[in-house]
Every structure is written in C-alpha cells, then in structure tokens.
Amino acid sequence: MSKLISLRRLFISLSILSLLSGAAIAQRSSPSESGGSGSEFGPVMRAYLGYLSNEQEVVDDRASRREITSTYYRRNLSRIRALRQMATQLVRQSGNDYVPELEAVTQDELGTLFEIPPKAATFRANEIVANKFRFLAAVHTGEVFYLFARLDPYEQAELIQRQKKDPVALSAGSGVGGANGQRVGQTTSRPRRAAPK
Helix, strand or coil, X not given: CHHHHHXXXXXXXXXXXXXHHHHHHHHHCCCCCHHHCCCCCCHHHHHHHHHHHHHHHHHHHHHHCCCCCHHHHHHHHHHHHHHHHHHHHHHHXXXXXXXXXXXXECHHHHHHCCCCCCCHHHCCCCCEEXXXXXXXXXXXXXXXXXXXXXXXXXXXXXXHHHHHHCXXXXXXXXXXXXXXXXXXXXXXXXXXCCCCC
C-alpha cells in the first residue's frame, strides 16, 4: 500500500514538473519573442518585419521550385536584408513605431524609381530626390543598395508650396532634388484608374 502511495506521488510530481517545463518552453519560444525583436518593437515594426519574412519565404519557395535564377534569388535576399537593416535603424533612432514606405534599389535599378536616373555618387543623406523620395543611405548587403523613403502626400505638398514661394533657393541647394521636368503645379502621383463596373 505504501509503495502504491509513493508511486502515485512520484507520478503526480513528474506530471507537475513536465507541465511547468512545457509552459516555460512555450513562453521562451512565443512568436513575440522570436528573433529577439518582438518586445523591442511596437506593432507597426513587428508587422513590417513579418512582411519582410513573408517576402523571404516567397523568394525561398520560388527558388526551391527553380522559378528564378540564383542571381535573382541572391539579389532579393540582399534587398530584404537591406530593408530590414534600415527599418530597424530608423525605428531605433527615432524611438517611434513608424516605418516609412521604403525602397531599396541597386545602381542599375534606379530607373525603376526615376524617369531620369540620377547619379548615385551625388546622393547625400536626407536629400529629397525628384520631389518623391528622401535618400536615406547606401547599404552594403552583398550588393550596394540605395535606400529611399517615399515622401507622404503631405510632405510632397509642403515641398511644392515651398518651391512656389522660393523656387531658386530650393533648386540651387538640392542638386538632384529638382522636379526632373515636372511643373510645380502638377501632382507627383498618378490618378487612380477606375475599375469597370
């Protein structure tokens, strides 16, 4: 009888111990703590990091099905790494849970952002380029990526208003920051196309 009681106590003790260790393991590997960045960042930055992880999964999947070349694969992984590095740096510096719309392009891809691609050697940090982007930095992640933050519509409108007031001072002080053939009164974005009903 006493053996049965001691065996039951041992069984209960082991059950409690396994439950507690399982709970500790679950807490340590919770999604908010994975990567060591969950508690450090707010919901906006965590969502952006999740978006980049999803993009990486898509690229990995396409590579595993041999839909893309190894060069394309490496470039996109490097681009994702550069975007992650810049977003993390911006959020840590500002202390604000806000990530602007970021673009990362190589020298040969500048034409995808600008009608007349500017020379990358002329970029200066925080310079407004083509009234649409703010140059942030050149990031080396396998390749050199030039990172830009797209100006929001309010920043673009303010920039246009300042150009109306003093167009000479703004265009003289910002090398590639001019409008690249765009008139001051023109909008900087395309109108939305109406979907057929």
